[in-house]
Structures are given as C-alpha cells and as structure tokens.
Amino acid sequence: MDHNIANIRHDYHLKGLVENDLDADPLKQFRLWFNEVIGAGISEANAMMLSTFSNGRPSGRIVLLKDLDERGFSFFTNYASKKSREMEANPQVALTFxxxxxxxxVRIEGRVVRTSDAESDAYFAVRPRGSQIGAWVSDQSEVIPDRAFLEEKTESFKTRFEGSEVPRPPHWGGYRVIPDYVEFWQGRPSRLHDRLAYTKQIDGSWKIERLSP
Incomplete structure (x- = not known):
C-alpha cells in the first residue's frame, strides 16, 4: 500500500452547527441544507449512498434522490435489481449524503416502501427518452456477455417504440425511504465535528441530541 494514503487529510473549518440552528423537523432541515448545496452549484448534489442488508451482508451503492416531501426521500430503480431484492427482503435501509x-x-435510517404507480408513471414520463429506453434494455444486476449485447438490445427497443411514447416498464418504479433517524454532520477543526441527531419518538415527534464526534 502507498504509505502516502495515511497522510491524506483535510481540516474542516467552514462552519459550525448548534442546536439553535436546527428546524424541529429533520425533513425541513434537510431541505434547508439541500437548498444551500444547490445554491453552491455542487455537482450531483442529489447523489446518495443507499445501504441495504440481506442474508447477513451489507451492500451499498450510489443512487439519485428524485423527490423529497413530508413522507420521505424517493428514488427510482429496477424492481428486479439486486438492491430491490434486498429491500424487499429487509426494508430497513440507510442513506448517506x-x-x-x-x-x-447527512445520515438517514428508516423503512423503505414502494411509491405508487402514479408517482412512478409521473417521474418516468419526464425522463429523457434515452433513459426511458434504457429502463427497458437493462436487466439490472444480471450478468451479460458484453457491451454489444446492450447496444443490440437498445436498437431493438428503439425500433419497437419508434414514433410512440415509451411506456414505463412494469419492472421499473420508485421507492420512498421513511426516516426514523436523521443525523446532520458538520466538519470542524481537529476532527471535533458537530453531530446533531434526530430520533423519531412513539408520538411522532423528533428528539434532537448532540453526539460526540
């Protein structure tokens, strides 16, 4: 291993985070932070790590947040993919931005559920046509022989849907993560970071606590 890896470090110093900074609702607080990220012009601001757990093994991958409302965080994928099979087996998941x-x-933990067909249809309808075709082409997570296999399938589906709208595949749609834990982390000097965590209470309210870095 290159020993220089151990010397890679960055001291955080931009801002702090105190309890009085926070909204009582973590979803509203997330939106405040997300709007600041968008305002800062950060690329792929909606990229998030989705972590699943199945058969005693954790699994993670980057997906894109596509909606946020009072119910939770939504994204879209192939229902037959590895991550979908894992979520169907164990709906407890985590997101990390x-x-x-x-x-x-921001760390989020909670339960995942499928979005409605109407929500999946609405989002699919505004995707670029190439992405719509791609949803039909890809048997996500399955082994394929080579790149040419994808390209041939792509041409086949382009021909199939030529001159018409591309319908949403029955194996493609959305999931929503309903959070019960949300943690906001702000980097601080000397690794003494600010960590403020919301935990959902039985009565539906949120308890806010400061965690040691």
Whole structure:
C-alpha cells in the first residue's frame, strides 16, 4: 500500500452547527441544507449512498434522490435489481449524503416502501427518452456477455417504440425511504465535528441530541 494514503487529510473549518440552528423537523432541515448545496452549484448534489442488508451482508451503492416531501426521500430503480431484492427482503435501509464542498454529511435510517404507480408513471414520463429506453434494455444486476449485447438490445427497443411514447416498464418504479433517524454532520477543526441527531419518538415527534464526534 502507498504509505502516502495515511497522510491524506483535510481540516474542516467552514462552519459550525448548534442546536439553535436546527428546524424541529429533520425533513425541513434537510431541505434547508439541500437548498444551500444547490445554491453552491455542487455537482450531483442529489447523489446518495443507499445501504441495504440481506442474508447477513451489507451492500451499498450510489443512487439519485428524485423527490423529497413530508413522507420521505424517493428514488427510482429496477424492481428486479439486486438492491430491490434486498429491500424487499429487509426494508430497513440507510442513506448517506456527503457534500465535501460544504464539509457536510447527512445520515438517514428508516423503512423503505414502494411509491405508487402514479408517482412512478409521473417521474418516468419526464425522463429523457434515452433513459426511458434504457429502463427497458437493462436487466439490472444480471450478468451479460458484453457491451454489444446492450447496444443490440437498445436498437431493438428503439425500433419497437419508434414514433410512440415509451411506456414505463412494469419492472421499473420508485421507492420512498421513511426516516426514523436523521443525523446532520458538520466538519470542524481537529476532527471535533458537530453531530446533531434526530430520533423519531412513539408520538411522532423528533428528539434532537448532540453526539460526540
């Protein structure tokens, strides 16, 4: 291993985070932070790590947040993919956002459910046509022989839907993560970071606590 890896470090210093900074609702607080990320012009601001757990093994991958409302965080994928199979087997998942330019991280834990067909149809309808075709082409996570296999399938589906709208595939749609834990992390000097966590209470309210870095 290159020993220089151990010397890679960055001291965080941009901002702090105190309890009085926070909204009582973590979803509203997330939206405040997300709007700041968008305002800062950060690329792929909606990229998030989705972590699943199945058969005793964790699994993670980057997906894109596509909607946020009072119910939770939504994204879209192939229902037959590895991650979907894992979520169907165990709906407890985690999301992680990291915006290095603002020295911020958000960790979310909760239960995942499928979005309605109407929501999936609405989002699919506004996707670029190439992405719509791609949803039909890809048997996500399955082994394929080579790149040419994808390209041939792509041409086949382009021909199939030529001159018409591309319908949403029955195996493609959305999931919503309903959070019960949300943690906001702000980098601080000397690794003494600010960590403020919301935990959902039985009565539906949120308890806010400061965690040691």
């Amino acid at each position: 990291f915006w290095k330019e603002l020295e911020r991280q």
